[in-house]
Amino acid sequence: MIPFDLRTAFLIVGLLYLLLPTVTWILLTGWHSCQVSLWCSGGLLIGCSLLLVAMTGKLAEWATVSLATLVYLISLFVYIQSLRLDLGIPWRKRWIAAAVMVIFLTFEWFHLGLQNFSLRVQFNFGVAAGLLLYLASLAWRIGREEQSPSARWIACVYGLSAVSLLFRVITVMGSDRVTNLLNEGLSSQLIALASLFSNVIGHFGYIGLALDRSMRRELKAAAELARDEEGRRLGKQIAHLDRQRAIGELAASLGHELNQPLTAILTNTQVAKRGIQSGRFDNTQLTEFLDKIVYNTWRARQIIERIRSFIRPSTSPCEPVNLNLVVFEVAELVAGEARHHNITFGFSPSIRPVHVAGDPIQLSQIVLNVFRNAIEALTLVQRREIQVSCICRDGRAILSIWDTGPGIAPEATGKVGTAFFTTKTNGLGLGLSISRSIASQYGGTLSIANAKAEDGGGARIELNLPALPEEKR
Ligand code: ADP
Secondary structure, X not given: OOOOOHHHHHHHHHHXXXXXXXXXXXXXXXXXXXXXXXXXXXXHHHHHHHHHHHOEOOEOXXXXXXXHHHHHHHHHHHHHHHHHXXXXXXXXXXXXXXXXXXXXXXXHHHHHHOOOHHHHHHHHHHHHHHHHHHHHHHHHHHHHHHOOHHHHHHHHHHXXXXXXXXXXXXXXXXXXXOOOOOOOOHHHHHHHHHHHHHHHHHHHHHHHHHHHHHHHHHXXXXXXXXXXXXXXXXHXXXXXXXXXXXXXXXXXXXXXHHHHHHXXXXXXXXXXXXXXXXXXXXXXXXXXXHHHHXXXXXHHHHHHHHHHHHHOOOOOOOEEEEHHHHHHHHHHHHHHHHHHOOOEEEEEOOOOOOEEEEOHHHHHHHHXXXXXXXXXXXXXXXXXXXXXXXXXXXXXXXXXXXXXXXXXXXXXXXXXOOOOOOOOOOOOOOHHHHHHHHHHHOOOEEEEEEOOHHHOOOEEEEEEEEEOOHHHO
């Protein structure tokens, strides 16, 4: 190997060790974490220890040997802690302090107590090589777990440093000659070179690792966002399909509902026409018939409008919605079906409007699902009632709907409301789970239980949403 001045070499490597952690720290601005701080501090400490070594002969021995060894030991533990933190297995600070003290005191004991130079060097470099090998194994583990070539490079250079220290352990074995790093030939040159490599590659590798991680984190966040958005989009689509299915199933009764105002319009128009033709109608009578036609046209329009608004894709606006009105509108939608099955509605709306923030169509979908389930359940019993109450309590809007049907079977409790759970032969098991996710989207809950026996003992569904304060309506 080309001989070089060891003092200059250790001085340069020591200064580089001060420089590169600082560069790393500056380059990683914005990504400063405890791990990064520890890694850079570890580098600075090694720099200090190497500069102390470079001062051998110029400073007292306790500084160039004992202090340098202590600082070097601490720096290795700091490096290790940085990588252990990365792996989520940090050591306790107290244990680190105790380990450093035990190693350092043993080292001093070999020196001052036993006055055995060879043992002291072997112990010192042996322990340091062990710690470096451990550091390399941690970096390798990170490289494997994170698929990071930078971490593998770090592992390689610190492994190399460990080998250079082990080489020194071997060279001093059995020798009584008192040497220091500056007057020992090949092994010191190897240590200086390995320190140089581990410094440069270790720090640049660390920058690479940190950037790699940050890119990975950003990619993961972007992928999660995309997944969330995809989930939301699909959720919306499913809810939309469920609304269309619900209206499809109500089509016959809605057609019947529409029939009434249309028939009334037809009848009234014919009577009015005949009255005008026969000259029997005066203006007052004619106005009366025209009013009836206008009213029935308005009713028909309301029904069509309700259906149309219900099946159009929701744009999810978050607007003030009066829950009382939602119940009223949906009750109108299922009125024909309920009449057909002799079901009576009891609705006790609160005196004051109960406002929540949400999409009126999505909130209507919850009420429609609950009403349709109740209607279906009631076809199995004699007493057929659906009760609705809507109140505002402690800043929450609570809409309760209960029926006098058979209720939720004990074996179904807990499963009802989870996706695809159904006890119906033609059911999809989606209605209540969609309703639940709509409720949670607006910061609320949908609880499903059975009503008390005196209330009919059927199912009781409670929608609980944050009430909208008056100033936001
Ligand atoms: P689906 O109506 O397609 O079955 P839902 O999610 O709306 O899907 O309902 C899931 C299950 O919850 C129903 O199959 C039924 O067993 C139960 N359920 C819902 N509402 C009632 C009710 N009012 N009375 C009794 N059981 C009900």
